[in-house]
Amino acid sequence: MHHLTKTGRTLAAAATAALLAAGLGSTAHAAPKPRPRTLGAFTFGNSYSHKKVAGLTTGKMPASSARHFLDLKKPRFKNAKRRTAKTVAATETPWTGSWHMDWGVFPSVQVYGAAALQSVNPSIVLPAGHxxxxxxxxxxxxxxxxxxxxxxxxxxRDSVSxxxxxxSSPGWSVGVTVDSAFTAKYTAMSAGHPVYAVQTLLTNAASNTWTSYLWNFTTSSWDTFYTSSGGTPFPATGGGWDMWEVYTDYDATTGQGAFCDDTRGAVWESSALAYSTSVGAAPLTTASTANSTQPAVPGDDGGCDSxxxxxxxxxxNSQWRVTN
Incomplete structure (x- = not known):
C-alpha cells in the first residue's frame, strides 16, 4: 500500500478547477453509461484513499503492443537520430506499410506533474487479431x-494502463479494463460522454519516484494506480506530452488504415490539461501557449477517408479533440 509523505500530499493536491473546465466532444457509439453524474456536480479535493485502483491486472497486453509502443517513442530517446516526418497531401493517396501518427500538446517548461480529463470509448473494441x-x-x-x-x-481489449x-526494460506494468465496473467508479459524464480524471506526480524528488492516480467518483478520493522510481531513457530535462497516437497498417481492401472503419464515430479527447510547474506544487497550472506547444493541425487525412x-x-493548449 502506498502512503504519501506530508510533502507528497502537498505535491499531490488535486487538479480541481482545471479538471472541471472540460467540454468533451460527441461520439456516435452508444457507450455504457456510468452512474448519472456530471462533472459540474463534483469538486476534486485532496482526499487520498491509499487504496489501489480496483481491477488492476498485469500480463494482458499483446506482445506486439510493447514493440509498437517502443518503436513510437524511440525517436525521443537520448542521442536518438531524428527522422524526417512523413509528408502527405491534404487528401491522402493510397499508401502501403505502417504509419505512425501522433498529435497533441507538449510542455515547453519543466513540469513535475500533470493532470487531465481523458475520454474513453467503451464500445470501441478492436476485433481479436487486429x-x-x-x-x-x-x-x-x-x-x-x-x-x-x-x-x-x-x-x-480497451484499457487504462x-x-x-x-x-531496466521499459514496458507495460499494470492496467485496468475499461468495462462497466470501471466506468461506474472512475468516470463521469462530460457533454454526454464518459471521461476519467488522472494525475501523475513526482512524489519523491530525491529518488525520482512518480505516482499515478485515478479519481474514484464513488468515494470522492484519489486511488493509487502505480508507483515507480529510477531513470528514463529520455533526456534529463524537459519533454513530456499529452497526445493522440496511432500505429496503423494499410488495408488494401479499403485503401486506408485498418483502424478507420472499426472506429467510425469515435472521439478521442483530452481536456483540462494542467501542470505542476515546481516541486511540491499541485498540477493546477492550466496548459496554455505560455507553458506548452501544440503543432499545427496536420493537413493529411489521418490515414482514413470517406x-x-x-x-x-x-x-x-488545454483541450484537443480527434474525431473519426
Missing part, C-alpha cells in the same frame, strides 16, 4: 517521469 494499436489519450508529464498513463484500444519508463479523420485544438 493489427492496429491506438493510444489515445496518452499522458507523460516530463522526460524524467517514470510513468506514462495510456488509454489503449488494442485487439480485443501504465507504461513504466524506469524499468470521411477523413479530423484533429481540432479546442482550447489552446
Amino acid at each position: 493489427p492496429d494499436d491506438i493510444y489515445a489519450p496518452t499522458l507523460l508529464p516530463a522526460n524524467q517521469s517514470c510513468i506514462e498513463m495510456v488509454t489503449t484500444y488494442l485487439a480485443g 501504465a507504461w513504466d519508463w524506469c524499468r 470521411p477523413a479523420l479530423t484533429r481540432q485544438l479546442v482550447s489552446a
